[in-house]
């Protein structure tokens with residue numbers, strides 16, 4: 378008897394996605410899928426369509442063509458743009474987390490660090506204050522922020538700490554799908570390395586599928602299992618991260634890799 382490889386369930390599937398802005402095709406016939414426990418990176422130079430694609434995958438931007446399916450809590454895939462708005466918003470809110478490049482875009486500036494972490498749980502119905510405060514402190518520790526800072530406002534934290542706080546706020550609701558747009562983009566190299574280490578550890582501990590958008594091949598190599606290379610809105614190459622980076626086949630990927638080596 379043949380015993381097949383058991384693959385984790387698919388959390389996100391996109392088929393033939395296209396998005397145009399006026400006469401400009403930002404994303405063209407993109408298909409990809411990602412299973413629970415996997416990290417994929419979408420790489421490409423500035424303007425190649427990474428953010429547009431991520432916005433289409435995360436339900437922020439309606440594609441002009443194609444299908445995006447996201448898994449619900451019962452492991453069923455739903456085509457998000459065919460759902461009623463209320464169902465779509467509910468599915469995205471409960472199953473998808475988004476880490477922005479600028480932590481300010483993902484945090485509430487006027488509430489404490491602890492309140493930032495527990496707000497998503499409160500919105501989901503958790504009401505016990507003492508329990509929520511404990512969860513907030515546990516998550517602060519998870520992201521290497523002293524729990525004594527639970528009542529401080531995010532603005533009193535450094536850029537790296539704010540990014541770690543944003544990560545806690547997103548992961549506390551244990552999303553099945555985590556989307557990240559240049560999560561270490563604006564940070565110093567040493568701060569970047571710490572955040573990448575932290576992200577790798579946290580996502581390994583969770584059954585989450587991660588889509589990372591980055592122009593930085595070093596970040597992609599460090600985090601991703603698989604890579605999709607985007608050029609002018611089209612996927613020109615994809616495969617295992619090490620394979621694509623060590624032995625790029627498409628001339629555009631070769632150019633990207635060689636420009637890093639030259640830098």
Ligand SMILES: Nc1ncnc2c1ncn2[C@@H]1O[C@H](COP(=O)(O)OP(=O)(O)OP(=O)(O)O)[C@@H](O)[C@H]1O
Pocket residue numbers: 398401402403421422423424425426427428429430592
């Ligand atoms: N809201 C918009 N209106 C018009 N054109 C847009 C819009 N958003 C993106 N574009 C265009 O779509 C193309 C892809 O842009 P996108 O921001 O997705 O690329 P990117 O790879 O994320 O770039 P970067 O790394 O610089 O953020 C670009 O030509 C851009 O000018």
